[in-house]
Structures are given as C-alpha cells and as structure tokens.
Amino acid sequence: MQIEALMTYITGPASSSGPGMIDPGDLVAIIVVPSLVLMVGWLVWMLTRTNHLKTKARIELQKLLLEKLNSAQEVVQLMQTEEGRQLIEALTMEGATPREQILTSVQKGVVLTIVGLGGLSFRLFFPTGFGVFIVIGVFLGALGIGFLVSAVVAYAFSKSWNLLGSPQSDREPRNSSLCGSLACVNDEPLKDE
Numbered sequence: 001m002q003i004e005a006l007m008t009y010i011t012g013p014a015s016s017s018g019p020g021m022i023d024p025g026d027l028v029a030i031i032v033v034p035s036l037v038l039m040v041g042w043l044v045w046m047l048t049r050t051n052h053l054k055t056k057a058r059i060e061l062q063k064l065l066l067e068k069l070n071s072a073q074e075v076v077q078l079m080q081t082e083e084g085r086q087l088i089e090a091l092t093m094e095g096a097t098p099r100e101q102i103l104t105s106v107q108k109g110v111v112l113t114i115v116g117l118g119g120l121s122f123r124l125f126f127p128t129g130f131g132v133f134i135v136i137g138v139f140l141g142a143l144g145i146g147f148l149v150s151a152v153v154a155y156a157f158s159k160s161w162n163l164l165g166s167p168q169s170d171r172e173p174r175n176s177s178l179c180g181s182l183a184c185v186n187d188e189p190l191k192d193e
Contacts, residue, residue: 033132062091098158102151109147116141 065087069075078084096104119137158164 029132036136058091065091098154098163102154102158105147105151105154109144109149109151112140112144112147114144116144 069078075088079088116137116139119133119140122133122137155164
C-alpha cells in the first residue's frame with residue numbers, strides 16, 4: 001500500500017496518464033533489462049579476455065625460457081636448484097586441481113543461487129509485473145543449484161578415487177613427462193659425477 005502511494009505521488013494520479021505517459025513499471029523494465037544484458041555480456045567478455053591474456057603470458061614465458069636454455073644439460077642444472085624446480089613445475093602444471101575445480105563449482109553455485117533468489121524476491125516487493133525477473137531468477141537459481149549438486153558429486157567421486165590429497169600434494173605437478181625426458185630416475189635428476 002505504501003509503495004502504491006509513493007508511486008502515485010511520483011507519477012501523479014492515474015487519470016493523468018495518457019497516451020504519452022510511460023508506466024513506471026515499464027520504465028524499470030526498459031532500463032533494467034538492457035542494463036542486465038550489458039552487464040552479463042561485459043562480465044563474460046572480461047572473463048574470457050582475462051583467461052586469454054593469462055594463457056598468452058604463459059606461452060610467452062615458456063617461449064622465452066626455451067630460447068634461454070640451449071641444451072638439456074642447462075635444463076638439468078636448472079632442475080637441480082629449488083627455484084629452478086619450482087619454475088619448471090609452475091610451467092608444466094596441467095591446470096586446476098580437483099580441489100580447485102570443486103571450489104570453483106561451489107563458488108559459482110552459491111553466487112548463481114543467491115542472484116536467482118534475488119530475482120525471485122522482486123515478487124515480495126512488487127506483487128505485480130516483473131515477470132522477466134522471476135523467470136530469470138528461477139533459471140539462475142536452478143543453474144546455481146545444479147553447480148552445487150555438481151560440486152557434491154565431484155567431491156564424492158574425487159574422494160572415492162583418492163584424487164583429493166593434501167593441499168601440498170595438489171601443488172605438485174601431475175605429469176612427469178618433463179622429468180622423464182631429462183633422464184630422471186625416481187623423479188630425481190641425475191647428479192653430475
């Protein structure tokens with residue numbers, strides 16, 4: 001009732017609305033929906049651009065490292081130092097660990113569920129109209145719940161398959177192809193004799 005009185009105060013009495021007047025409910029939809037679409041588009045562009053720039057920087061770093069190392073002996077010498085080993089491990093990481101992937105899925109699920117509930121809450125404040133936000137709220141809420149269910153299932157499988165080690169073991173590289181190509185024995189570089 002208070003909202004209707006406020007809207008009447010802002011727009012004037014209902015009888016003054018003619019063919020040239022815009023309903024405030026329509027005005028909100030005219031402004032909010034395109035703004036929401038632009039914001040989502042901008043976020044998607046920023047995320048893909050950020051991932052592209054990270055990948056490009058990693059490729060450039062790997063290319064510079066390969067240019068600086070002239071022989072396999074130099075790589076073995078680099079691997080014998082702790083800093084060199086950390087550098088090579090950072091460059092040979094395959095991607096996110098299972099723990100990081102599950103955490104990302106949980107984060108997405110929580111955010112989308114809360115945004116979906118926010119879209120549904122429009123019905124509490126505005127009993128009429130805003131059907132678009134309710135549809136979007138239901139869609140985003142269902143998507144968020146799907147991410148949360150996916151995270152629970154991934155956690156259960158990762159735990160049963162022993163993919164979730166200690167947080168320290170998640171930082172170790174999961175492939176030894178680099179070490180194998182450098183004549184390593186038991187993941188230890190061969191010492192100069």
